Amino acid sequence: MTLLEQLEITQEIAKLKTEKNAVILAHNYQVPEVQDIADFVGDSLGLSQAAAQTDAEIIVFCGVHFMAETASILCPEQRVLLPDLEAGCSLAAMIDAEQLRQWKAEHSDAVVVSYVNTTAEVKAESDYCCTSANALKIIQAIPPEQEILFLPDMFLGAYLEKVTGRKMHIWPGECHVHAGIHPREIDAMHAIHPEAELLIHPECGCSTSCMYYQATGDSKGKVHILSTEGMIQHARRSLAKEFIVATEVGIVHRLQKEMTDKTFYPASERAICQYMKKITLEKVWISLQEEIYEVRVPEPTASKARRAIERMLALA
Known part of the structure; x- marks a missing residue:
């Protein structure tokens, strides 16, 4: 794409945002030109919270699928668009709701703490969500005698065990970019x-x-x-x-x-998320222009997942 084409698309996006009362969110890992046209740039949960404070009718989430789901959960009255439905997450894909239900059955008295990098269905099966910023506070707020299932990132889990001195059951998942x-x-x-x-x-x-x-x-x-x-x-x-x-x-x-x-x-020039990079300036423009591709979390999954997120926010 030439600089002139990029400028023209940027102008079209700005025009469409006004016409459609839309807000654009971009995760910190997005390509530079997408970050530069966003109304908010940040981490996944913070972006959804920022969008919820606006009166926008449409949210264009430049990130990955679980992030768009989180925005849908926290902003149920707004339409959430993901410019490329193939923008997934290797970490979120490490566990699904059925696997979590089986794990819970093996530890019936345990509290489930799920990293925000999970699907809506997994969040709905969880007691608490957490982010990398507040995970320590969440774990410390749970009574020390309480058994904990932590998922899905084993490195974040190991880090939390080290800093708290507390033993947890940790799901063996990883982000392929960070693990590399x-x-x-x-x-x-x-x-x-x-x-x-x-x-x-x-x-x-x-x-x-x-x-x-x-x-x-x-x-x-x-x-x-x-x-x-x-x-x-x-x-x-x-x-x-x-x-x-x-x-x-x-x-x-x-x-x-x-x-x-x-x-x-x-630290590593190879630390590139292929899923984050699926979102391009042109895809943002097309998504907003045609109002595709909508991500909506159905009930009762949305309400159950929202409960886990709200419990997190109450503690942290």
């Missing part, structure tokens, strides 16, 4: 940029080794395990001028755009 970021890549980047702070997402397979590095004192306060929004907030506050970012590479665009006086390096 290797400790040796972190070490190599540190060698090249020794003064940089490391911002690492708890879904990363190297989060446990980074926690050890943190605990030994060798890091000198330079290692921070954070959600995507936590990375944005920390970078704004920090006096550091360089950062190594261990998560999907799309977030580097927002970081660099908002903090031009600082430099951000992706």
Whole structure:
């Protein structure tokens, strides 16, 4: 796509937004040109909450399918469009509702805590949802004698066990992008940029080794395990001028755009989510123009899933 074509589509999207009373949400991992035309850029739950505060009739969610479902759950009176229905999530696909019901049957007294990166049907089978930003608060709020089933990310689960000292049953799932970021890549980047702070997402397979590095004192306060929004907030506050970012590479665009006086390096250039990258500027335009493809969570699934999300928000 040429710059002229991109400009023309951007102008068409702006016009359609006004005509249709629409709002565009873009996840931190979206391609730069999609982030740049969004009304809100952020993490999945925060975007849905922001949309719920608007009077928009149409929500165009530039993210993946479970995120559009969450928006539908929290904004039942609004139409939620996903520009590409094939924008899925490898982590959300790691467990379905039937698998969760079977797991619950094996642990009938357990409390189920589901990461927000799950389908609406899985959320509906859960007691609490959590995000990477508030998962620690959710686990700490549950009585220590209570058995917990945590799903679906095993690295976030292992991280929570380490920081709380609490044993949980953890589903063996992973995000293929975060699991692919290797400790040796972190070490190599540190060698090249020794003064940089490391911002690492708890879904990363190297989060446990980074926690050890943190605990030994060798890091000198330079290692921070954070959600995507936590990375944005920390970078704004920090006096550091360089950062190594261990998560999907799309977030580097927002970081660099908002903090031009600082430099951000992706921990791995390979950390690219093929599903996030399915959303393009042209697809956003077509979705809004033709009002396709709608994602709606039916009842009673929506109400049950909303209950798990509301319980999370009450605690965190």
